[in-house]
Amino acid sequence: MTEEIRDDFYEITAAPLDVGAIARRVVPASCGAIVTLDGFVRQFTRGRETEYLVYEAYEPMALKEMEKLGAAARERFAIECVTIVHRTGRLEIGETSVVIAVAAPHRRAAFEACEWLIKELKSTVPIWKKEVYADGETWIEGAN
């Protein structure tokens, strides 16, 4: 089996995310759709108001896990290219925390892969979120 050169891209950064630029970083000639998730900081969670979030990552392991997810997504779905970028540090309400962009020849596979990738990311990639409220703060512990 020949090793194809892929344009997949995985990054963890403290810098603000430019969703449009990340989504269109690669526009493969064989593709006709890019589905992008723009995950951003929610102000109200289960009725409680968040002032801001702090994200922390185990960076080298998180990047490895993202790469595994991208490879697994390409096995499961008819897609060409995966981009995942997650931000760390303090994020204000409405700021983008994660971008997942999936390019595919046809849209359906890209939608399905994008949904699958965010679900998997939330259970396997070692990144944690602290919710800071007016009267306290909590590190959120995932379901898994």
Added chain:
Amino acid sequence: MTKVSVLFFGATADEVGDREVDLELPENSRAEDALARIVERFPRLAAHKLLFAVNQEYASGAEIIGDGDELAVFTAVSGG
């Protein structure tokens, strides 16, 4: 003895009061034994459901820990 470093993140870093500690383990310790020893040293960790990684891979518990390995103890992830 086997010398390793143990990394903590988020809630586990808060409980331990440190982000990285050095640890000495008996030769040929398994990952699950290493985790038990870490929780013994930092009992506040026991309040959490913990995940454990060895050299940046999730550990099953059976891995044999070697000199210089990077261990990490953290709670269920919550990125996204």
